Amino acid sequence: MANPALGAPESLERQAELDELPCRLVDPEVFFAESPLDVEHAKALCQSCPLKTACLAGALERREPWGVWGGELFVQGEVVARKRPRGRPRKYPVAEPYAPAASARRGQEAAA
Numbered sequence: 001m002a003n004p005a006l007g008a009p010e011s012l013e014r015q016a017e018l019d020e021l022p023c024r025l026v027d028p029e030v031f032f033a034e035s036p037l038d039v040e041h042a043k044a045l046c047q048s049c050p051l052k053t054a055c056l057a058g059a060l061e062r063r064e065p066w067g068v069w070g071g072e073l074f075v076q077g078e079v080v081a082r083k084r085p086r087g088r089p090r091k092y093p094v095a096e097p098y099a100p101a102a103s104a105r106r107g108q109e110a111a112a
């Protein structure tokens with residue numbers, strides 16, 4: 001995915017500089033990873049980037065929906081400290097689905 005904060009390169013020299021950015025040297029999926037370890041790796045890669053401040057400012061302005069930008073993790077347009085691992089238990093229980101036909105059938109079966 002192209003980084004909109006970088007804009008279009010004005011010259012071949014500028015293009016060569018952009019090609020050397022940390023996010024251009026690794027698989028871009030690392031910056032949109034599900035694994036918290038990969039997300040932390042992407043954040044660490046950004047630390048040495050000369051465009052880190054501009055990249056973060058652009059991501060904040062665009063309210064990036066997800067991914068690592070400027071050394072920060074974005075989720076739904078907000079910077080969050082850490083990626084929650086998949087399969088984490090819910091904070092609150094989920095209500096049972098409403099199924100009146102099924103509960104009526106159960107009542108009839110119990111009465112018979």
Ligand code: SF4
Pocket residue numbers: 003021022023024031045046049050051052053055056068069070071
């Ligand atoms: S701060 Fe990170 S995501 Fe932004 S341009 Fe640099 S390496 Fe890429």
